[in-house]
Amino acid sequence: SQQGEEDPQALSIQEGENATMNCSYKTSINNLQWYRQNSGRGLVHLILIRSNEREKHSGRLRVTLDTSKKSSSLLITASRAADTASYFCATDGGSNYQLIWGAGTKLIIKP
Amino acid sequence: KAGVTQTPRYLIKTRGQQVTLSCSPISGHRSVSWYQQTPGQGLQFLFEYFSETQRNKGNFPGRFSGRQFSNSRSEMNVSTLELGDSALYLCASSLATSGVYNEQFFGPGTRLTVL
Numbered sequence A: 001s002q003q004g005e006e007d008p009q010a011l012s013i014q015e016g017e018n019a020t021m022n023c024s025y026k027t028s029i030n031n032l033q034w035y036r037q038n039s040g041r042g043l044v045h046l047i048l049i050r051s052n053e054r055e056k057h058s059g060r061l062r063v064t065l066d067t068s069k070k071s072s073s074l075l076i077t078a079s080r081a082a083d084t085a086s087y088f089c090a091t092d093g094g095s096n097y098q099l100i101w102g103a104g105t106k107l108i109i110k111p
Numbered sequence B: 001k002a003g004v005t006q007t008p009r010y011l012i013k014t015r016g017q018q019v020t021l022s023c024s025p026i027s028g029h030r031s032v033s034w035y036q037q038t039p040g041q042g043l044q045f046l047f048e049y050f051s052e053t054q055r056n057k058g059n060f061p062g063r064f065s066g067r068q069f070s071n072s073r074s075e076m077n078v079s080t081l082e083l084g085d086s087a088l089y090l091c092a093s094s095l096a097t098s099g100v101y102n103e104q105f106f107g108p109g110t111r112l113t114v115l
Helices: none
Strands: A005-007 A010-014 A019-024 A031-038 A042-050 A055-058 A061-066 A071-076 A085-091 A105-110 B005-007 B010-013 B019-024 B031-038 B042-050 B053-057 B064-068 B074-078 B087-094 B110-114
Touching: A005 A085, A010 A019, A019 A105, A031 A061, A031 A071, A042 A055, A042 A061, A042 A071, A071 A085, B005 B087, B010 B019, B019 B087, B019 B110, B031 B074, B042 B064, B042 B074, B053 B064, B074 B087
Parallel strands: A010 A105, B010 B110
Antiparallel strands: A005 A019, A019 A071, A031 A042, A031 A085, A055 A061, A061 A071, A085 A105, B005 B019, B019 B074, B031 B042, B031 B087, B042 B053, B064 B074, B087 B110
């Protein structure tokens, strides 16, 4: 079963614009992670945010976490063609030794 | 450091056959997880191993099994293949030792097609 739901399912923007994706989950968590998947590089970890953190930055990425609403958002600023990929959130569901994944947001960056 | 490697990369089998997939984690990583990815169900957790012990198992039938060797390499086996087993099987390794899951490093996957 899937823990998270990403919103939107698909997003198409112009290069240089910002992209925002949202993730909602159902149970308490220890941390939430964002991953990117494209055909060239497979599934790659982007950022991890712990349940006691509210915001985290990594380069052009900004992640927020609201545990009271059980939601997270991923912001990619100044998008590039290379950002075209599917983005997934994953949580540990508060339990051990597994990640539970959302359905993903498909992001297309138009040149 | 070499990344996670999976073999074979592509596999075609017929219904009723069995298949074994292999995963070599990043050197030093003792946790190995397996996932099934399909267009309809997305990414589904299969199982996780640490130091040759299965610590968690997802909701898959008993036809799906796995094991981990002393060098942390892992294999998963699917017996009596069904058409619905066609999927991308991903292996991931991690430094995770405690109950909290950390960053996962994924291999390229094995694309299994069942005819």
